[in-house]
Amino acid sequence: MHSPFKQSVLALRLLMVLFTVGLLFSCKQDIETELDxxxxxxxxxxxxxxxxxxxxxxxxxxxxxxxxxxxxxxxxxxxxxxxxxxxxxxxxxxxxxxxxxxxxxxxxxxxxxxxxxxxxxxxxxxxxxxxxxxxxxxxxxxxx
Structure with missing residues (x-):
């Protein structure tokens, strides 16, 4: 079984990966709705x-x-x-x-x-x- 420290590190890594993936998808938008x-x-x-x-x-x-x-x-x-x-x-x-x-x-x-x-x-x-x-x-x- 994992120690609480290792679980926290794994959770933090998972959050960092999800944040990075979300950031990459938000930066690439070929068509937007606003032309302002x-x-x-x-x-x-x-x-x-x-x-x-x-x-x-x-x-x-x-x-x-x-x-x-x-x-x-x-x-x-x-x-x-x-x-x-x-x-x-x-x-x-x-x-x-x-x-x-x-x-x-x-x-x-x-x-x-x-x-x-x-x-x-x-x-x-x-x-x-x-x-x-x-x-x-x-x-x-x-x-x-």
Whole structure:
């Protein structure tokens, strides 16, 4: 039979192993439900596989609010377009632009959107990268 000291040591070791395993599982999450934060659009991949490099567009999420931020190098200025994020399920959501400072038509002229509402699917999200799909295109972001 084990002494109380040996039982305590075994119990402590078991707790340490369980804690370590739990910590490892909590650190690796490919898809999370929240998109909150500022995301820099890096690439847009079209259906035919062509890749367009981008570094002047940010998608900003805060709860149900959304901001599309565009940098214009020619004028060294930023434009901000605002809207709402309507949550579907864990991997799907819809963005809806609203006229605030600019009209929705102003926004459409400066984006690749066809109308003021767009559905997205979250393909992958980690703490520093995000891949979304919408209307046959893949959007690759880095956390900003």
């Amino acid at each position: 934060g500022k995301w820099l659009l890096r690439e847009v991949v079209t259906v035919d596989g062509s890749v367009q490099k981008v570094d002047t567009v940010w998608y900003n999420f805060q709860n149900t609010l959304f901001m599309y931020q565009l940098y214009d190098a020619a004028s060294d200025s930023h434009s901000h377009f605002y809207g709402f994020k309507n949550k579907g399920d864990e991997k799907h959501f819809q963005l809806e632009m609203k006229p605030y400072v600019y009209t929705v038509d102003d926004f459409l002229q400066q984006s690749d959107w066809e109308n003021g509402t767009r559905a997205f699917t979250v393909d992958k999200k980690t703490h520093n990268s995000l891949i979304l799909h919408s209307e046959g295109k893949e959007y690759r972001f880095d956390k900003y």
